[in-house]
Each structure stands twice: as C-alpha cells, then as structure tokens.
Amino acid sequence: MTIITAVTTHDVRFPTSLSADGSDAMNKDGDYSAAYVVIHTDDPTLSGFGFTFTIGRGNDLCTEAARQRGIPLVGLDVDVAVADLGAVYRRLNSDSQLRWLGPEKGVEHLALAAVMNAMWDLAARRANKPLWKLLTDMTPTELVDATDLKYLSDVLTRDEAIALLEELAPTRATRVAELSESGYPCYTTSAGWLGYSDEKLRRLLQEAVDQGYRHVKLKVGANVDDDYRRLGIAREVIGWDANLMIDANQVWDVPEAIEWVARLAEFEPLWIEEPTSPDDVLGHAAIRKAVAPIGVATGEHGMNRVLFKQMFQAEAIDFCQLDSARLGSVNEILAVYLMAKKFGVPVCPHAGGVGLCELVQHLSIFDYVAVSGSLDGRVTEYVDHLHEHFTAPCIVENGAYLLPTAAGYSAEMYQSTVDEYSFPSGSYWASVAPEVQAQPVIEHYLA
C-alpha cells in the first residue's frame, strides 16, 4: 500500500516582463508564474506534479489556496484514489465554505486545477503511462465516472456521454498509430506579441514559416492602425494560403469588436480570439453573427463547464479554447470535450504561459483518439518559451506536437528551477536588486 504523505506547494515566478514575452493589449507586463503542487507518497520514487498558471501578482494566493485544497489528500491510499479520480475531485470541489468564494471560478478554482492536475499526473505515473495513454486506455464508463456532469444534464446526460465515447472506442488504436507518425498539429503565437517591433515580427514570422507552421497568431487591439500594418506584414511573410489568427485579449466592448474586426477583415483572419469579456456568452454570439465568415474563438479565461455549455448552446463560438490550468483539471475538461463533440465545435486548447503546452498536448491527443476523431479545424497553441524548466518538455517538429512518451502529465519542473525561481526567496529573486524583487508586488502601481 502506498500512501499520500504530504502536499507541498511552491510560488514559482519567471521574470518574463523584462523581455515583453507574452505582451498583449490587456496584459503588458506579465511575469509568467506557476502555483506548483507536489503530491508526495511514502514511495520515494512516486510523486505527482501539477500547477496552475498565472502572470505574477496573486500567484501567492493561488499557491496558498492550493495548499489548503490539498489537505484532504494526505493519508489517502494512492491506488484507491487513482482508481476513482471522480470521487477525489468531488471531495475537493464540494467544500461548501470554499465554494462560496466562487463558485467554481477565480483563485479557488485555479487552485483546484493545480491540485487535480497533480493527482492526474500521479495517476499516470502510477500506471507508468503518459496521461494521454492513461485516458485512451480508460473505458467510456470509466471516463464518464471521472467527468463532472453537474449542471449539464439539460444538454448532456450521463448515458449520452457514454454513447458518444463508445462510438470511437473500437477504432482508437488506428488514430494512436496515425498520431505516432504525424504528431498533433499546432500553431505558434511566439511571433505575434504586441511588444515586438515590426522587424522582430517579420523575422519571427519567417522563422515560423521555415519551421513548417501553417498557422500563426498575432495580438491586436491596442491601436487599429498598428494592427492593420502588422497584419499586412504577416500576409507578406506567410502568404495567403497559410492561416492567420488574431487575438484581442478581451479589450473591446461588443460594438467596438465588430467595428475593429471589420477594419481588419481584408487580411482574412481564420479567427478573432477573445474579442470581449470572456463571460459574455451573448456578446460572443452577437459578434460571431456580425463578423462571419471570420470565426470567433475564446476559452482561455472560460471559468468553468457551465460557461462553455452556454457558449455551445448560444452558438457563440467557432473554436473552443479551453485552458488546462483554469478548468478543474481533466474531470471538468472531459465534460467540455464531450459537449464540444455533441455541438460540433472543434477544441483548440489555449497554451503558452508556462507549462500549458506540456499539458494540452495530452488533451488534444486524447480528443482525437477518443472523442472527436477529427483534426478538421483543430490546431493546438504552441509558444516557444520556458520549456527548459520541465523534466519532460513537449517536443514540436514540423508544426506538430510529437506524442509524449514519459509517464505522467509532463508537469514536473526541475528542482533547480523551483529553487531558483521560487518567489521571493529563490536564488534568482534573492539575487536581484530590491526594487526589481519588489516589482511583482507593487511596481505596477508605481507606473
């Protein structure tokens, strides 16, 4: 018998604001961060690793919330827990006092994601399989038992969910073999951050084309004339056969979104991403009607499955960009994939940040193998930074994620990274000048 002995948490922050990586119209100075969770067992060779992703300040709150969320795990028999991760999820998520702080949104839900991501990592390691393999080896009933269907029965019952998964169960192996050859297609946002000069943009776009990407994404929304010029540069470099996506990071009201996108329509973007508040289901539906045939994409701030249910019901989006560290881990993500299948909406997960690429590759593979069975309209985000901190980083070749082979959810960071970037006492943060060290706490306010 192997027992969970402790859950430790770490506030890990990378000083990405110094290089404008990740800059967009809403988020100008993010320090990419992880509220990092380690589930320890009495077997020194077995731990689970997980995290949620934030952009700096407040990562301490997520870390402390994750510590509190993890308390009930201590003392559990690992094999009992991993045999019913639906029960573990419900136990953590049903704490009514913590539920009041959401429910199922904000810091508390991010913390739940961090802890349950570590539990799924632990389960996959215990089975000695990469997470995608753990999932694709589960029966339809086992998968649905792990899925949070609460509040969804008006669009998806348990029986429907099982039936959806049974459709593709007999042919899963074929699609695993196919992805082993080709990988899962991805696109790059690395070229398009708003803080980059035109020259850097042009150079990075050319690099993306040379690396085999068929999709690139640019940030927009700060200044429409700048956007017009940058999209022109993009089409010059990538041509008109490749796909160009644009991302406004929630800066517009609904009428403004419609107007702004019309101005950029001649560049034929595949989608406009996050045109307005991520909570505005009816707003996205209105924008979608107005900007067609340009698609509408959103989801990286989609707080929970109830929001996605409504996005599907209202026909508000063409692309579902769920986030692997914002939804309540695999338990809630499965529900979104199943609803997306029912409503015929492709899921193109949000990634980038720190470690999100490592997570979402498993989800996209699982989706193709077991849920959607399709690559049509599907392409998963990839951003080329901070992978060096992970013990089993994702590998992208010719614009596709290769199938991960290491056991787990690819979420483990090097201990040296944790030691260096823990805030504020890690060796990096302790070494910088006090003004810089204080930056994630108050610099923003002094600007």
Added chain:
Amino acid sequence: MTIITAVTTHDVRFPTSLSADGSDAMNKDGDYSAAYVVIHTDDPTLSGFGFTFTIGRGNDLCTEAARQRGIPLVGLDVDVAVADLGAVYRRLNSDSQLRWLGPEKGVEHLALAAVMNAMWDLAARRANKPLWKLLTDMTPTELVDATDLKYLSDVLTRDEAIALLEELAPTRATRVAELSESGYPCYTTSAGWLGYSDEKLRRLLQEAVDQGYRHVKLKVGANVDDDYRRLGIAREVIGWDANLMIDANQVWDVPEAIEWVARLAEFEPLWIEEPTSPDDVLGHAAIRKAVAPIGVATGEHGMNRVLFKQMFQAEAIDFCQLDSARLGSVNEILAVYLMAKKFGVPVCPHAGGVGLCELVQHLSIFDYVAVSGSLDGRVTEYVDHLHEHFTAPCIVENGAYLLPTAAGYSAEMYQSTVDEYSFPSGSYWASVAPEVQAQPVIEHYLA
C-alpha cells in the same frame, strides 16, 4: 490636506455553524465571516470601513487579497480620491496581473469589493452623510462617472445612463421624504433555514407575521417531501395573502429544478431563488419559462455586471438579487441598477450574512430615490443576526428598514468584535479548544 496612511485588514469569523444559522441545501456549516478592511488617514477622527462576506475557510485568502488590493491607496489625498471614486476603482481593478486570476470574479473580486466598500464608506464619512444621502446628492453625470460601464455598451451607453438618471432627478426629494416616513420594505429569511425543526420554523414564522412582515422565505432543495411539508406549515401560519419565497441555493440541474418547483407550485411561491448554477444565464431563462407564473430570482453569487447584463438580455430573471460584497462595490452596483431599470427588472438585494443588511439598505434607498422610483415588486432581504457587532446597525421596524442617519456605509464593526473574532488569534478563537479552533480550516474534511 488629509492623506491615506495605511490600509489594514482583518480575518473576522463568527462561529455560526454551531447553531445552524444560515444552513441551506448547499451550505450546511457556514461560519459567517468578513474580510474586513480599515482605511486609515492622518486625521485620527476619519477612517473608512468595509468588508466582503464569506462563510469561513478562504476568508484568509480574501483578507490577504484585500491587503494587496489596498496598497495603491496609501499616500492618496482623501479629497482627491473621494472626488473621483471611478478613477480609484479603475486604478485598482485594472491591475492586469491580478485580473488574470478572474477576471472580475472569485477571491480577487471579493477583495476589490471589500476595499472599495471601505473607500465609499470613507467618502460618505468625509461628507458627513450616510452613503444613501451621498449618492442621492450626486448629479446624474457624477454618478455615471463613478459607474463601471465597460463591456456594457451593447445594452447601455453613457448617454443613456445619464438620461435614465435625469428622469428622476427633479423629484428625488419627494421620495426621500416618503421613505423617511415608511422606511424601505424588507422580508425575513430568519425563519426558514434548513437546519431548523418544524416547531422552530412554525414559531419563527409566527414571530415574523407578528412583527409585520408580508414576505417570508424558506430554504428548499434537500428533500422534496420535507419541502412540501414545510411549505404547508408556512402557508398555515402566514396565510395566502402574504408572500412566500423559496430558495434552493444552486443545488439543481435545470431539468431537476423545473420538476421540483412543479411539485411545490401549489403553495404559490412568489419566486424560486437560485434554482441552479449562478453562472447559467440560459438555464435560468429555461427555468423561468417553465415555472411561470412563479418568478425566478438570482444574483447573490452573480459574479459581475457582465453576468447581470446577460440575465437581463436573456429575460432570465424576474428579480435581481445583486450582492453588495461580491460585485465591485458601488461602482459596479450602479451599472447593474441602471441596466435593471432599462430592462424593467426589480432589484431585491441579497443580504443576511454578516453586515450585508447594513450595506444594502443604502442601495435600496438610493434605487428608489434616484433610479427606479418604484417599490413595485421590490423587497430587500433582512436576516436578524450579528447586527450587534456594528457601531451603526440597521434598524428594521414593521417589516421596513428605517433610513440610516449615521455618516458612512454602516460598515464599521466594534473594535471589541474585531479583537474577539479575528481568526485564529482573537480572544474567542484563542479560548476554544484546539479542535474547535481548527474547525474552520479542516473540520469539513474530517467529516
């Protein structure tokens, strides 16, 4: 010149779980708590007091989030700040790193509410007026300058908002005089907690009738046969002319809500409150269609103005129950009142908890005087507990809130209360046995 010198925060928790006060189908063991904020100035006679409300665990996170949110206030000139509370709100709310943790929801938004509630309290004290009077003395333009209209322009423009307020501006004094006579009508939830016995329920309902209440509310949703019996008792005691409301605290899926309410329809409830997930706009719209003429009410967990915008657009609710400590204080609440006016939906604020009654009385008075000009379908919640901890508690007589006369937002607690109930080091928590002291942290998990 008076300067803000410090913002202090306090994790105040009351052991209400010991008496089952506040028990409902979702929340069985709440310890009513406040993340309490004091804004200090260099004038020892002038401070601002505010809070957000939680039910126990996680109040520490809200308190720390409020501390961080308050940092930019230190050093501000009080008169400059209170002259443009819209600017203060935008400054705090636009922190992009903290925004990532919501946006505008969960722990971070509760913390914003706590800090801005204290700023509005400070502004009213500076003007030596109760908050309702501060607001009703502001011009339409001043009010709209303080209102957060971001993401709302598809339903309410700035010009429309000003025009709405100008309608009633000339006649405000008449309605102030009227409320000075009659007070603002309220209803009581004190009788109806789910943890109470039938005998206690019957006794408390009779007391409510004797005290002049024309509306009472019962918790439902744990067991339909129990609900049927309890509603029968309620009608026996209050008769059929008084109004009976029921509250399910989010326990149902949409189809279940429709079925359960049908079973209770013979008792002719005025509304069913929180029938399902507070995020489910389209679900509430479906329930509303199915259960009419019973009304649908929700809002105490309504996370922000974008959610309420959609509730109005989708015709999902008959009663809007905004929460004074969950929305971003008066700045965001004004936006919801203005939209409610435009869509013709009465606002009946959520209260109870600790201190919420103290806050909402000001909002309801302001609404009648300056926004809606109507009492039709409007009744504000009142729960009779924990008022003794406030220096200027609300006063209810004959089922109506009397107009508050003390300067401020009625949010100040006695220092002795803060000293006694601060968690875990206050004199109450320090005095109880260690097992009980630990209860708010882990007792739930041990059950």
